[in-house]
Amino acid sequence: MFNHIENYAGDPILSLMESFNNDARFEKVNLSIGLYSDENGVTPIMDAVAKAKLVLKALNNSPSLYLPMSGMPSYVKQVQQLLFESTPSAQAQNKIATIQTLGGSGALKIGADFLKKSYPNSKLYVSDPTWDNHIAIFTGAGLEVAYYPYFNKSTGTVDFKNMIDFLETLDEKSIVLLHPCCHNPTGADLSNVQWDVVIRVLKEKNLIPFLDLAYLGFGDGFEEDAYAIKSMTQSGLSFLLSNSFSKIFSLYGERVGALSIICGSEQEANLVLGQLKATVRKNYSSPPTYGAQLIDVVLSNIELKRNWLDELECMRTRMNTMRTALYAQLIKIGADKNKFKFLIEQKGMFSYTGFTSQQVKTLREEFAIYLVASGRICLAGLNRNNIKRVAEAFLTLTEKTNTVSI
Ligand code: LMR
Numbered sequence: 225m226f227n228h229i230e231n232y233a234g235d236p237i238l239s240l241m242e243s244f245n246n247d248a249r250f251e252k253v254n255l256s257i258g259l260y261s262d263e264n265g266v267t268p269i270m271d272a273v274a275k276a277k278l279v280l281k282a283l284n285n286s287p288s289l290y291l292p293m294s295g296m297p298s299y300v301k302q303v304q305q306l307l308f309e310s311t312p313s314a315q316a317q318n319k320i321a322t323i324q325t326l327g328g329s330g331a332l333k334i335g336a337d338f339l340k341k342s343y344p345n346s347k348l349y350v351s352d353p354t355w356d357n358h359i360a361i362f363t364g365a366g367l368e369v370a371y372y373p374y375f376n377k378s379t380g381t382v383d384f385k386n387m388i389d390f391l392e393t394l395d396e397k398s399i400v401l402l403h404p405c406c407h408n409p410t411g412a413d414l415s416n417v418q419w420d421v422v423i424r425v426l427k428e429k430n431l432i433p434f435l436d437l438a439y440l441g442f443g444d445g446f447e448e449d450a451y452a453i454k455s456m457t458q459s460g461l462s463f464l465l466s467n468s469f470s471k472i473f474s475l476y477g478e479r480v481g482a483l484s485i486i487c488g489s490e491q492e493a494n495l496v497l498g499q500l501k502a503t504v505r506k507n508y509s510s511p512p513t514y515g516a517q518l519i520d521v522v523l524s525n526i527e528l529k530r531n532w533l534d535e536l537e538c539m540r541t542r543m544n545t546m547r548t549a550l551y552a553q554l555i556k557i558g559a560d561k562n563k564f565k566f567l568i569e570q571k572g573m574f575s576y577t578g579f580t581s582q583q584v585k586t587l588r589e590e591f592a593i594y595l596v597a598s599g600r601i602c603l604a605g606l607n608r609n610n611i612k613r614v615a616e617a618f619l620t621l622t623e624k625t626n627t628v629s630i
């Protein structure tokens with residue numbers, strides 16, 4: 225019956241995690257998946273989350289009922305407050321339709337299905353490059369996906385002029401997927417001034433923006449990283465926003481996120497919310513409870529929220545320290561200053577090394593250092609114990625082949 229089924233070659237990111245776990249070499253270093261590890265190489269349970277778990281344990285007697293299709297109402301309210309804190313009027317006017325989702329990927333999938341139904345002829349544009357799963361999710365929902373220019377390989381920064389020139393050519397109602405901060409995979413972000421220009425073009429050309437937010441607070445800081453959301457909301461544009469709490473609450477396994485659609489009016493938001501519920505029902509009926517409860521407890525308590533924001537800031541600082549330390553170590557052992565400068569210029573959890581897939585293979589096979597085939601590294605996998613070895617391997621590889629192009 226199933227003889228004809230195609231072999232699955234594996235996911236470019238998640239399959240690496242399995243290979244890493246099966247690698248018996250003691251010195252192995254995981255710089256592949258976007259998973260935050262602390263200085264000891266451990267993915268932490270955040271203190272605010274641990275406290276929220278105790279709160280929930282004490283209340284543990286309630287039966288496990290189905291949540292509404294749109295998720296837990298108090299969680300949804302907290303998510304809106306967190307993301308639209310600086311633009312309270314959109315919230316006050318009930319112009320935002322928000323649902324709880326299965327992580328950021330779940331939000332993208334519900335958003336993709338919603339767009340395919342509401343705008344069946346619209347094409348979706350993603351940055352070149354983007355997170356591999358963006359393409360899988362949107363093509364899986366039946367949307368046609370194409371790239372817009374984004375990354376300049378020779379400078380390691382955003383190819384802004386080409387990006388804008390391209391966006392200006394798009395048909396109206398085209399969908400444009402953007403990363404509000406900590407671009408995945410490149411770590412090359414738009415500046416605030418550049419965001420203003422992008423927003424102006426989106427508005428002039430009547431495009432549909434879809435912001436994918438998984439790393440809020442990992443770039444320049446929590447408020448700073450929210451600039452695109454704030455200005456897009458203030459601009460009056462209607463847009464979609466998917467957000468994930470996997471990384472910023474270190475709650476990967478709970479699959480907790482949200483999809484918000486910022487509409488033109490309360491009436492529009494009600495209609496949109498209805499369609500989002502219908503889309504959820506068709507996909508998985510309703511979301512799970514526990515992760516949303518944890519986040520609700522943290523965000524609704526001033527002290528726990530402060531606690532969480534402080535911990536988030538520590539994660540950000542550690543990743544930045546690792547960026548600087550890796551760069552300094554490379555220079556110390558003789559690397560060309562300019563070749564690796566991208567490390568200290570790019571932001572967030574990732575950087576794009578420019579290593580070819582062959583070099584990435586060599587790093588894995590000869591040095592037990594795991595990167596994504598595109599050359600993306602996750603800075604959170606670095607620590608004081610492995611940074612020297614990683615720098616030496618990077619330099620050896622660069623000298624051997626001399627092809628790091630950034
Ligand atoms: C990543 O980009 O590594 C993360 O978002 C994890 C994933 O699901 O790919």
